[in-house]
Amino acid sequence: MPDWITHIAVAWIIGTLLGLRYKQFNQSNTAIIMVGALIPDIIKISIITNYLGYNIYNYITPIHLPIGSIIIVGMITLLFKEKKWIFLFLLIGITTHYLLDLLLEGEGMTLFYPFYWGQWQLGLTTSQDYTSTIIALSAVILVYMISRYQNRIRG
Amino acid sequence: MIKDLEIPDKISNIIRNRIVLFLLLTLILTSLCIYYADNFMYHQKYPSIEIILNDYPEGEIVSVTGTVTQTIPDGFIMNTNYQDKTITFKVNSNETIFPGDQASVLGILESNYQISSQQIIITKKWDYINLLIRSFLAFLILLLFFNHYWKFNPDKWIFSRRKK
Numbered sequence: 001m002p003d004w005i006t007h008i009a010v011a012w013i014i015g016t017l018l019g020l021r022y023k024q025f026n027q028s029n030t031a032i033i034m035v036g037a038l039i040p041d042i043i044k045i046s047i048i049t050n051y052l053g054y055n056i057y058n059y060i061t062p063i064h065l066p067i068g069s070i071i072i073v074g075m076i077t078l079l080f081k082e083k084k085w086i087f088l089f090l091l092i093g094i095t096t097h098y099l100l101d102l103l104l105e106g107e108g109m110t111l112f113y114p115f116y117w118g119q120w121q122l123g124l125t126t127s128q129d130y131t132s133t134i135i136a137l138s139a140v141i142l143v144y145m146i147s148r149y150q151n152r153i154r155g
Numbered sequence: 156m157i158k159d160l161e162i163p164d165k166i167s168n169i170i171r172n173r174i175v176l177f178l179l180l181t182l183i184l185t186s187l188c189i190y191y192a193d194n195f196m197y198h199q200k201y202p203s204i205e206i207i208l209n210d211y212p213e214g215e216i217v218s219v220t221g222t223v224t225q226t227i228p229d230g231f232i233m234n235t236n237y238q239d240k241t242i243t244f245k246v247n248s249n250e251t252i253f254p255g256d257q258a259s260v261l262g263i264l265e266s267n268y269q270i271s272s273q274q275i276i277i278t279k280k281w282d283y284i285n286l287l288i289r290s291f292l293a294f295l296i297l298l299l300f301f302n303h304y305w306k307f308n309p310d311k312w313i314f315s316r317r318k319k
Contacts, residue, residue, distance in 0.1 A: 003286050003289040003290045003293065004289070004290035004291075004293035004294055004297075005289050005290070005292065005293040005296075007293070008293050008296065008297050027304060028304035028305065028316050028317075031297075031300050031301045031303075031304045031305065034297055034300065034301070035297065035301060038294070038297065044290075047287075053239075055236055055237070055238070055239075058191070058192050058195060059188050059189075059191075059192045060188055061188075061191055061192075061195065062184065062187040062188050062191050063184075063188075065191075067187060068184060068187060068188075071180050071183055071184045071187075072184070074176075074180050075177055075180050075181070078173045078176055078177055079312065079313055079314050080313065080314050081313060081315065105276055106259075106276070107199070107200065107218060107259075108200075110195075110198075113187075113191065114187060114190060114191070117195075117198035119200065126276070126278075127278070127286060128278060128279065128282035128283070128285075128286055133289070
């Protein structure tokens, strides 16, 4: 995984950029997209269980696959009133997560589980590489300035 | 007193439906997790630790991930855990690596849990810790950001927008 700074930064950028065009993408809904961007990494709970001596990674891997993440999105959506919109925003969040994870080195992700076990990953960067974090944070500053400028023009 | 404990029908229906939906989704997710855990080893590109332990495919390319415990002149010793067992591999490699680093090794399995590496992805111990710290900070930022716009109503078990 890229670090969570990159994940939430990219989610914020996408929410804010879409907010320049569509009013539904306000900052409160951007917060939902950011939550969605971390949903697949619920699997990182296995780091804690590993320290406790229980290796559950292979049992909870589907959480870090699209089908599992979508089910978790469904569960979280139950905690909101505007279910359709929240589902959509969380879905955008998890999509950004998988697009970023696809860039990494590794054995590949079983994106179409349980229908197909083929694995893909582009192997362009590693999870420890700071470059993606720096690029994402630079883009955050740029998008923040653009959105402020837009808001000033709109009054 | 009993009347106080009664939940209005409308809310009761909503709660009941949400609970049913939640249980249904949990059931589906659990089924997917069990199916994955039972079958993933048969669909991997290269034999992983379970197949190595069961069939020992000597001479085949295998993929193993573990923690480096010791460096030796022509490689390193790596431990990997599988179902409460610790399996030790000797990996032949020229990579610069240190105890505590994580290594994902792709290579030919030889006798006595020895691997001639073809490709290694190394995760340095401190890089990994740094990644976790950065991610923890990001999580705190997200909590603050989310809390700024949303509040949780524990009576109705629902998040609602904060009025601005």
